[in-house]
Amino acid sequence: MIIPWGTDAPIYHRPYATIAVMIACVLVFAADPYHRHTEWMLALGDGIHPVQWVTNIFMHADIMHLLGNLLFLWAFGIIVEGKLGAIGFLAVYLAMGVFQSGSIQLLADPAGSQHMLGASGAIYGLMALCMIWAPRNDLYCVVILSGFMRLLIFQPEIPILWFAAFYIAWEVLVASLTSASVQALAVSSALAHASGALGGVIVGLVLLKFDLVDCEGWDLLSRMKHGRTGTMNKTSKRTPHRSMVEKVQKKVAKAKKAKAAGEAPDLVALRTLRGHLDADETEAAMGFYRSTRRRLKGWRPPDPERVDLIKALVAAQAWDDAVGVMQAYLDESNLPSPKIRLKLAEVLIRRLDRPVAGLRTLERVGETDLPSNLVDGRRKLVALAEQIRDEGVLELDAEVQPI
The missing domain is CATH 1.20.1540.10 (Rhomboid-like)
Structure with a gap:
């Protein structure tokens, strides 16, 4: 068969x-x-x-x-x-x-x-x-x-x-x-x-x-x-979607090559994540990030890669994934950016109707931690979150789960 x-x-x-x-x-x-x-x-x-x-x-x-x-x-x-x-x-x-x-x-x-x-x-x-x-x-x-x-x-x-x-x-x-x-x-x-x-x-x-x-x-x-050795009549400017098989084969080949060279798994994972981000493969990057976090316990990509992933998720309007990655970044970074915390609050309040979670996030970033051009934005978010909360929006969980 x-x-x-x-x-x-x-x-x-x-x-x-x-x-x-x-x-x-x-x-x-x-x-x-x-x-x-x-x-x-x-x-x-x-x-x-x-x-x-x-x-x-x-x-x-x-x-x-x-x-x-x-x-x-x-x-x-x-x-x-x-x-x-x-x-x-x-x-x-x-x-x-x-x-x-x-x-x-x-x-x-x-x-x-x-x-x-x-x-x-x-x-x-x-x-x-x-x-x-x-x-x-x-x-x-x-x-x-x-x-x-x-x-x-x-x-x-x-x-x-x-x-x-x-x-x-x-x-x-x-x-x-x-x-x-x-x-x-x-x-x-x-x-x-x-x-x-x-x-x-x-x-x-x-x-x-x-x-x-x-x-x-x-x-x-x-x-x-x-003939079999002839050249193509014309070239195509289109970029093909790599099939699932090709993606898996490429990842396996990279892993084997890295293993043979004695390269650490976390470095292999970082290079793969960077490759997805550079190729604008947001969905593939998020899927790889999620699976690698489960597979390699304690794996934390460096701040630049995680910030780039957050930006890609926000651009793709993948709000739930963006919130989870932002929270993980804020929990694990040695020097988290207050702008990311402000962005997390904005997504929670404006996109996901989670005013209580947004207010808790804003409590952790004071006006003195922000550049002067962002202070007014923080005040507006606080006012909007309080308005939404007072209108009686049902919010089952005020905690943000990191990914």
């Missing part, structure tokens, strides 16, 4: 639509696990029903059918959406699902089958798109083999071209043999997969032809034209 789960392909758009389609498939299955609503499946031999061309691709026969499709949808969906964005991804996904479903309902011989359902036809379309648009990128896979009373597990990186070509060719062969045996275009899962892949090939080539997708010269047609 081969399970694809990630890729090294550049991702220029976060996979919001891919996740939304996956959630929709799960919700549809949960809403009708016993398939009572056959009117939403793809009816065979009962006329033309265009609405079913869309609805059936969100339905699945059983839990294993659903889970298998979700894995492949994730692996190939993030690549396609990474190039097209959410709207473009949804458009091509639905187009390929409609093409596959409509072709079968219009042209195939039911041969006794009454209904079909499943997203695999559209997923094979995504697979074909990836084969054309990103043939030299790799899929991260888990391969599980059983034999001699044991399980063998491998984690290879398989080129998308070979992975997709094998799966598509196999389904085309099976569909051809099945249809040849009955001398008609026989309905089968292989036919659904093959027709979905055909839709993907058509969509992929059309979008390339009209320059509606930027593959940076690494698509299959460009590589065939310029």
Whole structure:
């Protein structure tokens, strides 16, 4: 069994639509696990029903059918959406699902089958798109083999071209043999997969032809034209979002390198945090800061890094995280800045409606501790906090928990 789960392909758009389609498939299955609503499946031999061309691709026969499709949808969906964005991804996904479903309902011989359902036809379309648009990128896979009373597990990186070509060719062969045996275009899962892949090939080539997708010269047609050692047709100014796999691999590689060099874990953590901050990766920086604080007990990043993290969180309006980091900074710094304490009070009062916590914070910074240009700001915050408190705002916890 081969399970694809990630890729090294550049991702220029976060996979919001891919996740939304996956959630929709799960919700549809949960809403009708016993398939009572056959009117939403793809009816065979009962006329033309265009609405079913869309609805059936969100339905699945059983839990294993659903889970298998979700894995492949994730692996190939993030690549396609990474190039097209959410709207473009949804458009091509639905187009390929409609093409596959409509072709079968219009042209195939039911041969006794009454209904079909499943997203695999559209997923094979995504697979074909990836084969054309990103043939030299790799899929991260888990391969599980059983034999001699044991399980063998491998984690290879398989080129998308070979992975997709094998799966598509196999389904085309099976569909051809099945249809040849009955001398008609026989309905089968292989036919659904093959027709979905055909839709993907058509969509992929059309979008390339009209320059509606930027593959940076690494698509299959460009590589065939310029050869394996040719240069890219054009460069892209876009910066890809690093995938979760790439981030983890990079961190592991850094940790191994540091360990081999005998570098202290806290220095490795500091360099990683600094790297996230310098790259404006606020969410990644906060996640790393939080996890490292749990993993390395007593780890305290230097004041400059923690202040930069606070500034990034405030700019991103991540108020709860900003408050926790500010409180930790004030508790642990040898020479905490009164400006940070004033900023903490401002966020508590103005952003989080926590006047009591804000007043307690302001009590610890007197007017004599502040530059003259900030004294008036402190007085205004005190007045605002007292006004909000007197209005009866419910505040369950006046203590600020450090992060």
